[in-house]
Amino acid sequence: MFDWIVLLLAVLPAILLVVYIYRKDKFEKEPFGMLLKAFFFGCLTTIPASLLEGVLQTVYAALLGNGGGLLGYSLYTGFVVAGFSEELFKLLFLAWAVWRSRHFTEYFDGIVYAASVSLGFACVENILYVFGGTTYSEMIHTGIVRAVLSVPAHFLFGVTMGYFFSMAKFEPAKRGQNLRKALFVPLALHGTFDALIFMYSELLNDVPVVGVALMVGFFAFDVWMWRFCVRKLRYMQMKSEVQYWEKNSFDETENGETL
Numbered sequence: 313m314f315d316w317i318v319l320l321l322a323v324l325p326a327i328l329l330v331v332y333i334y335r336k337d338k339f340e341k342e343p344f345g346m347l348l349k350a351f352f353f354g355c356l357t358t359i360p361a362s363l364l365e366g367v368l369q370t371v372y373a374a375l376l377g378n379g380g381g382l383l384g385y386s387l388y389t390g391f392v393v394a395g396f397s398e399e400l401f402k403l404l405f406l407a408w409a410v411w412r413s414r415h416f417t418e419y420f421d422g423i424v425y426a427a428s429v430s431l432g433f434a435c436v437e438n439i440l441y442v443f444g445g446t447t448y449s450e451m452i453h454t455g456i457v458r459a460v461l462s463v464p465a466h467f468l469f470g471v472t473m474g475y476f477f478s479m480a481k482f483e484p485a486k487r488g489q490n491l492r493k494a495l496f497v498p499l500a501l502h503g504t505f506d507a508l509i510f511m512y513s514e515l516l517n518d519v520p521v522v523g524v525a526l527m528v529g530f531f532a533f534d535v536w537m538w539r540f541c542v543r544k545l546r547y548m549q550m551k552s553e554v555q556y557w558e559k560n561s562f563d564e565t566e567n568g569e570t571l
């Protein structure tokens with residue numbers, strides 16, 4: 313069942329967060345075309361990621377069937393199926409889209425582009441989940457829940473990836489280490505987020521005490537993740553400001569002017 317209100321509910325959270333991160337770029341703004349390119353590449357990542365997820369789910373079913381229990385299944389689904397598949401292709405498509413771009417000139421740029429890629433992925437995923445509902449009320453409910461939790465989570469994974477991606481770009485002495493972190497740190501956040509939300513939703517009715525404890529843990533983790541990423545944003549804004557003034561000072565000196 314198609315509805316324009318449902319479509320807006322599905323895509324608007326990702327668009328608003330792209331606008332938010334773009335406005336946080338205080339110095340040399342990224343070209344609109346590059347933002348669209350990063351967002352579009354993020355949309356494309358859903359194709360290989362979903363294929364790899366299918367393979368990994370098949371492997372789990374073949375090896376363990378119904379075994380492994382709720383904990384094992386949640387950890388595998390969160391960290392391996394979703395976390396590894398999605399963050400791997402986000403990073404690969406991010407590198408493909410912007411690593412050699414002449415517009416990737418500041419520390420904060422990596423966060424802008426990585427967040428845009430991640431939100432492109434989240435936008436397509438959100439459309440699929442929202443329109444996967446069987447009733448109108450179910451679609452609206454799914455859209456609201458995902459607008460509050462899942463889409464912002466992908467934004468935060470992107471911020472973290474962009475932080476280490478920029479560190480790899482502008483601090484080549486630790487390039488390999490930071491590129492690994494650009495994959496594995498957002499993967500760890502993604503896996504924890506998914507595993508917690510899956511376990512508490514499954515246990516809330518069957519074992520209420522454990523389910524509530526996991527729900528509290530999930531929301532505490534979500535708050536911590538926001539604070540962690542806001543610190544990364546501020547740090548990269550500071551690094552970009554230093555870059556900006558160093559570049560301007562050098563340009564003015566080359567032109568025969570002194571500060």
